[in-house]
Structures are given as structure tokens and as C-alpha cells.
Amino acid sequence: MTKNFKMVAKTLYGLEELLAQELRQLGASAVELGVRNVSFEGDTGFMYKANLSCRTAIKILKPITSFNVFKEEDLYAKIYAIKWEDYMDAEGSLAVDATVFSDYFTHSQYISLKTKDAIVDRFRDQKGVRPNVDLDHPTLRINIHIDRNICTVSLDSSGQSLHKRGYKVATTMAPINEVLAAGMLMKAGWNGQCDFLDPMCGSGTLLIEAAMIACNIPPNLNKDEFGFETWPDFDVDLYELIENAALKKIREFNYKITGFDIDRIAIQKAKENIEAASLTEFITLENKDFFETEKENDKTLFIAVNPPYDERIAVDDVEKFYGNIGNTFKRNYPDSQAWMITSNLEALKFVGLRPSKKIKLFNGKLESRLVKYELYAGSKKAKKN
The missing domain is CATH 3.40.50.150 (Vaccinia Virus protein VP39)
Structure with a gap:
């Protein structure tokens, strides 16, 4: 039986209460509201379920570590020190998203770039091969969140935003999210x-x-692929079990x-x-x-x-x-x-x-x-x- 761990579901302003309610109904524990996000706990199967079944979530993030950062060198050194080989192969690809609320770090794209450099350098130094960057379909999508001096590093289990359900094959001007x-x-x-x-x-x-x-x-039944499907520990049998259980709850x-x-x-x-x-x-x-x-x-x-x-x-x-x-x-x-x-x-x-x-x-x-x-x-x- 897998252990519970903390996750963060991101949403739109004003939908936090709805998302918290959805997570509780699905069986999450330790549900806490934030601004445009809800934190909660669950196991791997629950992570699959939340991605499949939450109507008001945009992303389900799995934090793997957090640390203090006061300058760029701190960020690079601490990202470099993470055992990235546990999460992806050197032949894989990565994408980094960053959100920043800090006086010292002000440019999210620069933070993404520094993070990517640290990960790529670690693979090159240890394996002699460097992973590629693929913004559309990476093997691993990483989320960096800096709030003042605290940096949280998360794996993005959703991949593309969950608002991209997979059914929108044709769009008009100004479609609603x-x-x-x-x-x-x-x-x-x-x-x-x-x-x-x-x-x-x-x-x-x-x-x-x-x-x-x-x-x-x-x-998200029609979604092409979730981020967790390319992780080394993806359990396809468990996912199919979760999906079949959700399908049985469809009503007339x-x-x-x-x-x-x-x-x-x-x-x-x-x-x-x-x-x-x-x-x-x-x-x-x-x-x-x-x-x-x-x-x-x-x-x-x-x-x-x-x-x-x-x-x-x-x-x-x-x-x-x-x-x-x-x-x-x-x-x-x-x-x-x-x-x-x-x-x-x-x-x-x-x-x-x-x-x-x-x-x-x-x-x-x-x-x-x-x-x-x-x-x-x-x-x-x-x-x-």
C-alpha cells in the first residue's frame, strides 16, 4: 500500500471552495484552501483520480522538496543536488514552469532557465548525456514556486493544463475556459x-x-495523456482500476x-x-x-x-x-x-x-x-x- 503525500491543486480565482469540496468528495485528507490553490493529501491512486475527476483543477502538483533561497547560486546548487535520475532518464526531456513572488527573484522565465541548467548539468556530469527541453510533451514537467525566500520544487502530474480536456477540436472566437x-x-x-x-x-x-x-x-476522460504517465513509477494497472471505478459512477x-x-x-x-x-x-x-x-x-x-x-x-x-x-x-x-x-x-x-x-x-x-x-x-x- 502506497503512503499518502502532500499535493497542491491549482485552480482559478473564486473556485477554491469548489475544488476543496471536489477533493473531499473524492476522498482527499488534510484539505486546506489557498489563493488559486488547494493543498491536500492522498496516495498515488488518489493523484490519478484527482487528475481524472476534478472539474475545477488546472494542475495537480506533487511537491518533492522545498528550501530557502537568497541568491541565484543557492537556487542552482540546491536544484543540482536533487536526485533527478530518480524521476527521469538522461535520454528523456523536461520542461520547467516557474511562479515567483519575491523581491530578489523577479523574472519567472529566468528562474525556469536556471533550474533547467542545473538539472541538465547534473545529468551531463553524472551520465555524460543531457536531457532535451520539450515544452509540449516532456517526459517530466517541473514546477518551481518561489514565495519570498522559500522555493518549492514540484513534479507536475497533470502535464498539459487540465482545462485542455481533449474534446475541443474546433474553437470559435473567445471560447470560455x-x-x-x-x-x-x-x-x-x-x-x-x-x-x-x-x-x-x-x-x-x-x-x-x-x-x-x-x-x-x-x-478528463478524453485527455490524451497526463504528466504522470511518463514517470518511471507509473502504475498502468492502478490507473485503469481508478478509471474503471469512475466510469461505473456515470449516471443516466x-x-x-x-x-x-x-x-x-x-x-x-x-x-x-x-x-x-x-x-x-x-x-x-x-x-x-x-x-x-x-x-x-x-x-x-x-x-x-x-x-x-x-x-x-x-x-x-x-x-x-x-x-x-x-x-x-x-x-x-x-x-x-x-x-x-x-x-x-x-x-x-x-x-x-x-x-x-x-x-x-x-x-x-x-x-x-x-x-x-x-x-x-x-x-x-x-x-x-
Whole structure:
């Protein structure tokens, strides 16, 4: 039986609580919240499970050592002293990512370079061969985190960021990050309880994440490769056991998930992504202008939308566009709850509806709001009475 060890899961701002909850539900111990990260403990099998099943994690890091650094020479000497031959072969390849919060060390790329030099020099001195650098598909991805004078060295068990689920084969302009999409839906309380609509679906990210949550499908089932798969101690039998156990927890979903988009090309791209995610049986696409649609029946409807912000996708008349969103919600979609994310905080005023919830998130570097609108037939007062 393998021992538990400490790990750190990185996430987006505002999703830390959700990630901590996911980790606890999967069986992690010693869960502690940080800023954009959650630390926890588990064994090797749990590391595999967290990578496969966490919807709101971007990376799962396995720290191997930490030490004090006061100057460049400290960093080089202490990285050089690590037994890197335990983690990779000299014929392998490596990539180094660094994040730095320090007065002395200010340039993360320089830290990455110094780390790489120390590792390569150790292999050359000991084995006479030096590993190559491969930023896309390295044998070992290493993470360096310097906070003031403390340097933590971790192995990146995820490889490419976990938001790259493996289903996005076609993208539109300004697609929403998959981790943000899942986090937004989880914040909104979506768990497959009714019909779902994304009225401006673009390349289909919200639809796919909604279907995976509803069916309890592991989000990274389609991922090509995790970082841990190229480690010398990778246990393929254990991974397959974990994967099969997760697949057994997939559940049935008996409601409709629908996506509209006015752009025929966006619909085609969404169709390709949905097919790549093997979710065509759950999701229906329609080439429609949302502003000319109305609710089809009197069933409860959950609406989630990531409209253009007038940042990467231009909107001719922001006031009119966001006003139309509000009018369509109010007039044509009674007895629904609508959740919308936007970084155009000014545009929210033009929706003309009072949000019952506002949650601060970041879409990339753009500060955004996830807002909830309760949509009633008639007035809210009449509904209450």
C-alpha cells in the first residue's frame, strides 16, 4: 500500500471552495484552501483520480522538496543536488514552469532557465548525456514556486493544463475556459436537475461541461495523456482500476440540453466538439437567434450563457444587445433561472433585471461577474403572493 503525500491543486480565482469540496468528495485528507490553490493529501491512486475527476483543477502538483533561497547560486546548487535520475532518464526531456513572488527573484522565465541548467548539468556530469527541453510533451514537467525566500520544487502530474480536456477540436472566437465553464455551472448549482439551455453556445463548452456534470462523467476522460504517465513509477494497472471505478459512477440523464447560436459556423464547431466528447445523445443544437426564441413548455429551465463582452468579440451596440438579453429572458422565458457571466460590468446595467446573486470570477485576466436572474411569469410580487 502506497503512503499518502502532500499535493497542491491549482485552480482559478473564486473556485477554491469548489475544488476543496471536489477533493473531499473524492476522498482527499488534510484539505486546506489557498489563493488559486488547494493543498491536500492522498496516495498515488488518489493523484490519478484527482487528475481524472476534478472539474475545477488546472494542475495537480506533487511537491518533492522545498528550501530557502537568497541568491541565484543557492537556487542552482540546491536544484543540482536533487536526485533527478530518480524521476527521469538522461535520454528523456523536461520542461520547467516557474511562479515567483519575491523581491530578489523577479523574472519567472529566468528562474525556469536556471533550474533547467542545473538539472541538465547534473545529468551531463553524472551520465555524460543531457536531457532535451520539450515544452509540449516532456517526459517530466517541473514546477518551481518561489514565495519570498522559500522555493518549492514540484513534479507536475497533470502535464498539459487540465482545462485542455481533449474534446475541443474546433474553437470559435473567445471560447470560455473549460475549468471556468465547469466552475460557473457548479457555482450556479447545476447538477442535471432539469432541462438546460445555452442560448449563445459558441463552440459548445458550457453544453459539454453541463452534460458531463449531469451524467457524472469524469471531465478528463478524453485527455490524451497526463504528466504522470511518463514517470518511471507509473502504475498502468492502478490507473485503469481508478478509471474503471469512475466510469461505473456515470449516471443516466433524462432531461434535454440545448444550444442555440445565430452563427452557423459556431454551430458546426460545437457539433464537432460534442462528437469528440461522445455526448451527441445528450445535446441538441439549433441555428437560432436567441432574441427570436421563446420557452417551449412550462417545465423548469436552467439557462447558462457566456455572451460577447465587446472585448475579443465586438458588439455593435452593447446597450441594445444586453437590453435584448434582459427582454428575451423576461418576456419569453418565464419560470426559469438564468445565469450569465460577463466581464463587461457596465453592460450588466442594460439587462434591466435585478440579479439575485453576483459572484466575482476571472475570465483569463478579465474581472467578471457571474449573475443570477430569477425569471417569473408576471411580476415577482405576484409570484410571491
